[in-house]
Amino acid sequence: MQLQLLWELQELDLSIKNLQVKIEAAFGLSGVNEAKVALEELEDDYSKKENQFKADRKKLKQMELEEQAIADQSKELKENMYGGKVTNVKELEQMHRRLDHLADNKKLLEENIIDLMESVETLEEELANVADKIKQAQDELNEKERELEKKKLQYNQELGQLQAQREELVKKIEKKYLDKYLILVQKHHGKALARVNDDICSGCRVFISSALKGHLYNPSAMVYCENCGRLLVKLE
Numbered sequence: 001m002q003l004q005l006l007w008e009l010q011e012l013d014l015s016i017k018n019l020q021v022k023i024e025a026a027f028g029l030s031g032v033n034e035a036k037v038a039l040e041e042l043e044d045d046y047s048k049k050e051n052q053f054k055a056d057r058k059k060l061k062q063m064e065l066e067e068q069a070i071a072d073q074s075k076e077l078k079e080n081m082y083g084g085k086v087t088n089v090k091e092l093e094q095m096h097r098r099l100d101h102l103a104d105n106k107k108l109l110e111e112n113i114i115d116l117m118e119s120v121e122t123l124e125e126e127l128a129n130v131a132d133k134i135k136q137a138q139d140e141l142n143e144k145e146r147e148l149e150k151k152k153l154q155y156n157q158e159l160g161q162l163q164a165q166r167e168e169l170v171k172k173i174e175k176k177y178l179d180k181y182l183i184l185v186q187k188h189h190g191k192a193l194a195r196v197n198d199d200i201c202s203g204c205r206v207f208i209s210s211a212l213k214g215h216l217y218n219p220s221a222m223v224y225c226e227n228c229g230r231l232l233v234k235l236e
Contacts, residue, residue, distance in 0.1 A: 001219055002177045003193070003233045005169060009181065010193050012166045016159065017190060023155045030148040035141040042137050046130045053123040060116050063109060070106045074099060180222065184231055194230040204228035 027033070077099050080086050086095065170178065184192030194203030196216060201208060206227040208216075215223045216234040223232045 002174055003219065003222075003231070004235065005173050006177055006181050006231070007193055007195075007233050007235060009166065009169050009173065010185075010191065012162055012169065013185070014190055016162050016166065019155055019159050019162065023152065023159070026148060026151055026155065030144055030151070032141065032144045032148055035137065035144050039134065039137040039141055042130060042134045046127065046134060049123055049127050049130060053120065053127060056116055056120050056123065060113065060120060063113050063116065067106060067109050067113065070102050070109065074102045074106070077102070177222070180231065184229075188228070188230055192231055193233050194225060194228070196232050196234045201225040201228060201230065201232060203230040208232070 077095050081092060081095050081099070086092055173181075181192050188203070191203060194201045196202070196208060199208050199213065200206070203225060204227045206225070209226060212223055212226065212232070215221045216232060224230065225232055
């Protein structure tokens, strides 16, 4: 009877250990970490694009102000040239060259403004696209975290039930059997007992000697495998 209880205890302990391994591995298998990395990469990409977008917008504003300043200078020159304020030929020629120079600068500036506006529009579209991806990635992360918490809760409930069963089972086992079991568990990595099937030790797959076979039918006897040292149990 005690050996039967020890066998049940071993099965429970192995189940508990297996469940604890699952709990420890749950995070790695959940995909949460990968989802976090993907989200962080998208957020980093968004931040870089946003900074570039703001810088380009600022630069565009400056260029538009420069364009307006050129337009104001050109207007003032034309008023001076054609308003009768300046009559000196040489001075008029200088003003004309200055006006042509401003026109060239204005044309070049307008081309740059158009290019920059296109860049700003493209960045704006990219930001919207990345923002959508961030939302999707955040939703995916939230879902994986919910699934992980659900699984951990399930595992912990199962673990609590197994531990409660173990506590009740231990109360039924005599101290000498329990002490021996705990020693053998450490020695044999959780498998202190081995079943005997067809006169073979299930722990090391070695035949049991004839001298030990008779003792296996004594329910109170503690019989050990001569090869691996595990406590042998013959169960129906």
